[in-house]
Amino acid sequence: MQKITWEIEYKSQLPVIRYCKKCGKKTEYICSDLFRMNAQHKYLDIWLIYKCSNCDSTWNSTIYSRINPKNLNPEILEQFYTNDYNLVKQYAMNVGLLHRNGAEVGIPEYKIVGQDICIDDLTQVHIASKYPCQLKVSTLLREKLGLSRKVFEDMLDCGMIKSISGVDLRRSKLNYEIVLQIGKSKQEYLNQLD
Ligand SMILES: [Zn+2]
Incomplete structure (x- = not known):
């Protein structure tokens, strides 16, 4: 991965x-x-x-x-x-x-720096912040992945976006870091083809 x-x-x-x-x-x-x-x-x-x-x-x-x-x-x-x-x-x-x-x-101005990912592949994403600014993880993900709220919710529901540490991604805020898994696993991809 x-x-x-x-x-x-x-x-x-x-x-x-x-x-x-x-x-x-x-x-x-x-x-x-x-x-x-x-x-x-x-x-x-x-x-x-x-x-x-x-x-x-x-x-x-x-x-x-x-x-x-x-x-x-x-x-x-x-x-x-x-x-x-x-x-x-x-x-x-x-x-x-x-x-x-x-x-x-309030919310500071920020930029999310890092390479874009392809959601057809499974990627482990580590989101890191030098400061505990408590930005909403859902906002960061939707912004970086260019997702509507609906698509984001669907991806959470089907496990295409999940938190490795098991926190609620609808509510959680970023302190210093969070680790996620984004995309389809090979098995899920094969199941879809069947
Ligand atoms: Zn004053």
Whole structure:
């Protein structure tokens, strides 16, 4: 069986929406790409700073609250102090964290990079994302395979698209990766000819 990888390439930040007190309405908050650290006694608070796109009011998205810095890997701690861009992205693109901090999150712009497949062959497809953006797997599949909702549902029903890890492909969202099997197995193909 052919094995391929589709990688999600993000073209924008994750849109973050929350109520701005100063504006008196919900607005989009833009990530400043800067962490804020506050040490109190033995403990450390770490936030990622956002700004209201309309009035520049700041909002701190909590990453760690009263953590003992000894419990953090020294390299990671250094990355927090130096606003390491890759670390910023890991938190700025983390839907679960933003939800826990009370923000609404939109869908970032993205592209699915990877070779197209032929559904007459059986292919193992690994969909990978660098960030836990929680895009709907069904949307990604329909987009990449160019399928209507009806055809997508039919392919799920007859097992032509199935999740190797056994998750519900109608509902599941992509965190870092998912592995699927797409297409007809030889046996199914032969049965069809009979
Ligand atoms: Zn505002």
